[in-house]
Amino acid sequence: MLYDPGSYRDPAGRVVIKDERVFRAIFEAGRKPFETALSAGVLERSIERSQLLGMEEAEASVLTGLDPAPCFVIEHPRLDFISYPYEWSFSALRQAALFHLEFHLALLADGFSLSDATAYNVQFRGTKPVFIDHLSIVPYHEGQPWIGQRQFTMQFLNPLLLWAKKGVAPNAWYRGGLEGIAPEDLLPLLSWRDKLSFTVLAHVVAQAKLQERAIKSAGDDSNPGRTLSRKGFEAILIGLRDYIAALSLPRLDTVWGDYETNNSYDIDKRSAKHAFVARMVEQVRPRQLFDMGCNSGDYTQTALDHGAGNVVGFDFDFGALELAFARFDKARAPALPLWLDATNPSPGQGWAGAERKSFGQRAKADAMIALAFIHHLAIARNIPLDMAVDWLISLAPTGVIEFPDKGDAMVRKLLSTREDIFPDYTEEAFLAHVGARARIVESERIEGSNRLLLRYERS
Numbered sequence: 047m048l049y050d051p052g053s054y055r056d057p058a059g060r061v062v063i064k065d066e067r068v069f070r071a072i073f074e075a076g077r078k079p080f081e082t083a084l085s086a087g088v089l090e091r092s093i094e095r096s097q098l099l100g101m102e103e104a105e106a107s108v109l110t111g112l113d114p115a116p117c118f119v120i121e122h123p124r125l126d127f128i129s130y131p132y133e134w135s136f137s138a139l140r141q142a143a144l145f146h147l148e149f150h151l152a153l154l155a156d157g158f159s160l161s162d163a164t165a166y167n168v169q170f171r172g173t174k175p176v177f178i179d180h181l182s183i184v185p186y187h188e189g190q191p192w193i194g195q196r197q198f199t200m201q202f203l204n205p206l207l208l209w210a211k212k213g214v215a216p217n218a219w220y221r222g223g224l225e226g227i228a229p230e231d232l233l234p235l236l237s238w239r240d241k242l243s244f245t246v247l248a249h250v251v252a253q254a255k256l257q258e259r260a261i262k263s264a265g266d267d268s269n270p271g272r273t274l275s276r277k278g279f280e281a282i283l284i285g286l287r288d289y290i291a292a293l294s295l296p297r298l299d300t301v302w303g304d305y306e307t308n309n310s311y312d313i314d315k316r317s318a319k320h321a322f323v324a325r326m327v328e329q330v331r332p333r334q335l336f337d338m339g340c341n342s343g344d345y346t347q348t349a350l351d352h353g354a355g356n357v358v359g360f361d362f363d364f365g366a367l368e369l370a371f372a373r374f375d376k377a378r379a380p381a382l383p384l385w386l387d388a389t390n391p392s393p394g395q396g397w398a399g400a401e402r403k404s405f406g407q408r409a410k411a412d413a414m415i416a417l418a419f420i421h422h423l424a425i426a427r428n429i430p431l432d433m434a435v436d437w438l439i440s441l442a443p444t445g446v447i448e449f450p451d452k453g454d455a456m457v458r459k460l461l462s463t464r465e466d467i468f469p470d471y472t473e474e475a476f477l478a479h480v481g482a483r484a485r486i487v488e489s490e491r492i493e494g495s496n497r498l499l500l501r502y503e504r505s
Contacts, residue, residue, distance in 0.1 A: 051400035052166070058181040059116070062109055068124055070101075070180065071109055071116035079184045080118060088156045089180060097149050099123065099169075099178045120180070126334055126356045126380075128408055131165040131201060132220035133384045133392060135367040136209050136295050137375070142168045143202035145175035147287040154280055159186040163194030165201040165226070166402075170382050172356070173375040189273035192282060196257075199249045200226030203286065207250070208232060210293040211240050215364055217385055224396055229254040245289040248282075295368065315492050319448070320345070322490055322499045323415055324352040326446050332412035334358065336441055338388065339419035343370035346381050349415065358411070360386035388419075388437075389427045406440075414438065414445035421450050424471055425460045431471055435479040443504045444487075449476045453496035473498055 053061035058076025062069045072080050083089050092098035101120045109119055131139060146168060150160050160182050167179040204227040205216035212235060219227060233254045241251055274282075323345055327335070333355040337346045340359025349357050359381060361367050370383035386392075391405035416438050423434040438447055450457050451473050452466075477500070480486060484502040491498050 051398065052396070052402060054397070054401075056161075056179075056181055062112070064109065066124070068122045069104065069109055070120045070122065071112055072118040072120070072181065073114055073116055076181050077117045080181065082185050083158060083180075083183050086156065086158070088153065088158050088183065091156070092149070092152070092177070092183075095152070096174070097145075097152065097177055098180065098183075099125075099176050101180060122178075125169050125178075126171065127358045127382065128403065129170060129358075129382065129384055130221075130392065130402055131205070131226075132217045132224075133386065134217075135364060135371050135383060135385060136206070136215075137368055137371045138170065138173070138382075138384075139165075139202070139209075140206055140290060140293060141173065141375075142170075142175045143198075143206060143290050144287060146177075146198070146202065147283050147290070149177055151280060151283050151287075153183060154186060154276060154283075157186050158183055159190070159279075160184070160194060163198035163201070172378065172380045172382060173371055174378070186276070188276060191272060191274045192279060195249070195282075196229075196253055197226075198286075199253055200228055202226075203245075203249055203290065204229065204232045206290060206293055207240075207246070208235070210295060211236065213296040215385075221392065221395075224402065228257070230257050243289070245285060249286070312494075315495055318490070318492050319417060319499065320348045322488075322501070323348050323417075323446055325488075326413065326415075326444070326501050327352040327354050330413050330444055331355075332442075332444075334411045334413075336360065336409070336411040336414040336445075338414060338416040338438065338441070339422065340370055340383055341366045341418075343373050343381065343383065345415055345417055346370070346374070346383075347379075350379055350381060354413070356380035357382075359383040360388070362387055388423060389429060409441050411442040412444075414442035415447075416445065417448045418450070418456065420447060420476075421454075421457050421460060421471075425457060425468060431468075431475055432479045435476065436483060439480070439483050439502060439504060444502065446499060446501050447480070448497055448499050449473060450495075450497045457496075476500075 048063055050061040050063055057073065059070055059072040062071055089098065093100050100123050104119045104121045106116055106119050109116060134142065142165060146163065153159055161184045162182055167177055167182060168175050169178050205220055208214050208216045208227060216227060229250045233250060236246065240246055327349050331353045335349050335354040335357045337349065337357055337359040340346050340361050343359060346357045346359045359370060361383065364385065367383045367385060374381040394400055394402065394404040394407060396402045420434055423429040424431050452471065480500060480502055484504045486500060487503050488501040489498060
């Protein structure tokens, strides 16, 4: 039994992991707000609307030895995969922001509010957001200001503005500063035309000036008695919702988003790959499958069609991720495409290097597919072949890896702009590396190509 390392900021309660089960211990500081929300039925209604993660009350005795002892204990269902805002595509971040605003509006209608506006309290089930922090739901008091305004701006609005207005993906910046992008940091990057928007003026320009004034006055609040009516509060949230809903990306040139149809394969070769993946999935029936280099999601769809419970896809190409997210969002499929630089995956970071878990700590898939992927590690990014194989096999106990040799058109394309310094990049070496780490269950050479499909099973 241990506290989740990302659950420590709120004295009202903490998340506890015990025997692979997820509990929330509610302490004295959180007793009254929780009891009020529980008795008002707002938690139950939010769960019924699929806005709030489910919960069941448990006996306090299920968590022994906690200091302080909890007043209440509730249990939550485990989510398929925990992702972070710096791993989301533009569409995922926008969807999470809109969900957060809609959820807050629904709470206000019930006489409740949110005590913060952190993006880390939103997770995804497929492409559908869900709120996970029950103790952030507190009674609303007429006249109270929106205390989460700056946090919402930093963690939702500003990253979206950077993306939509400047065409710059915020993921690396966001990962480097887990609290998001401060208004005073974004402001110099915005043009005068960007600043003409009332939303930008109110939430970026004004907040940046307020922060500057607060620093100069040593944090002295010159207006401690300011109030905000509920109608005014709702108007702010609605204004943000309408503005964010209208944001869109500049045209994205995707390198790999149309890879499945724009490559050296004909339809028969693609069909052979789909059949190989389908065969593995039908035999394994993975609860969760990782699709490494998912592109626009064709093989993710094949995995879902043949029995995968849910799929988390990863890609470095934001254009491909936009296509995949739109595809699975429209289908309401249990698939979540995420951004990943496989040679620099998300590390453990935050307080004590543990507040946000590394990609490796969260990688608990039952199966994995890596199609048209390994050469991008070994050739494009100089990862030694044995290390690339080792990392891929570490992601899941079984899976499919595709190996294109140097005669493949896509590998030749990668080598056309650089010296070939990869004498060990051979099919024989690939088979030896896989065989040293796992059992080779099945292999198939794609007829008329320079590619080998291999299914492994860890010993």
